[in-house]
Amino acid sequence: MSYISRVFDKRAAPILALVFVLLAIAGRKRQLRKRVQQQDERLIVNGLVAVPAFGLLRFAFLPAMVNLASRNKRFGAANIVKFPPVIRTICVFLILDYGNYLWHVMNHKIPILWRFHLVHHTDLDLDTLTAVRFHFGEMIGSVFFRGLFVLLAGASPIEVLWYELIFEGATQFHHSNLKMPYQFEKNLSKVVVTPRIHGIHHSINKHETDSNYSVIFSFWDRLHSTFRFYDNSSITIGVPSYRDKHEMTPAYLLRMPFKRIRGWEHHSTEE
Numbered sequence: 001m002s003y004i005s006r007v008f009d010k011r012a013a014p015i016l017a018l019v020f021v022l023l024a025i026a027g028r029k030r031q032l033r034k035r036v037q038q039q040d041e042r043l044i045v046n047g048l049v050a051v052p053a054f055g056l057l058r059f060a061f062l063p064a065m066v067n068l069a070s071r072n073k074r075f076g077a078a079n080i081v082k083f084p085p086v087i088r089t090i091c092v093f094l095i096l097d098y099g100n101y102l103w104h105v106m107n108h109k110i111p112i113l114w115r116f117h118l119v120h121h122t123d124l125d126l127d128t129l130t131a132v133r134f135h136f137g138e139m140i141g142s143v144f145f146r147g148l149f150v151l152l153a154g155a156s157p158i159e160v161l162w163y164e165l166i167f168e169g170a171t172q173f174h175h176s177n178l179k180m181p182y183q184f185e186k187n188l189s190k191v192v193v194t195p196r197i198h199g200i201h202h203s204i205n206k207h208e209t210d211s212n213y214s215v216i217f218s219f220w221d222r223l224h225s226t227f228r229f230y231d232n233s234s235i236t237i238g239v240p241s242y243r244d245k246h247e248m249t250p251a252y253l254l255r256m257p258f259k260r261i262r263g264w265e266h267h268s269t270e271e
């Protein structure tokens, strides 16, 4: 679709690539959490897992969302209430972002969705490379739920694409290993999801993983009493039952949702 190519490929993708590189460099210079794995190994594993997910994002998810938005002229908040343009876009972004909060909660609470989201949580380190480690099945599932929120918001195609740019940039930022001054980050965390907030969500402690589901704006977690914030530079990242990096090859991770999966603390192999 030429529209996506013009807006996303030519403008958004280079910005996202730059954000990725800058956050990776900044996260190395000012490291929040100690790493437990070699970066070149993670680059290969997470990069290979990301390939089908990114293909689906670009060639299925984005066209589906843009198509839906361009056909929908009557349904959703922005089509029913005539807001001034800036207010309209803010409302659309808030509705889309709330949809992503709910979608993330569902990924943790609904067993079939957790099978796919688990692949993302089994990374033993947390940084911008984790931000690309998503199973393609999660992308397929998100088309339906996130599509529903595109309709509920009454989003236009351009709003869908710009929200996606901010969504992807925010995902890179909150997964990054960038250490910011504690008080500065604490203040920032009142509005947006920061690396320390999302670090708690990737903790091996289940009660901590069951918190901080927001993607861009952090206030959805405050609204639902799922918000936690503390200095987590010594936190252990991952899922207790999946801690063997030799086991988690790209092929294993791509097959993972289709096999019997382990409980959170279960250590014996069930496959």
Ligand SMILES: [Zn+2]
Pocket (backbone or CB within 6 Å): 104, 108, 117, 121, 201
């Ligand atoms: Zn999660």
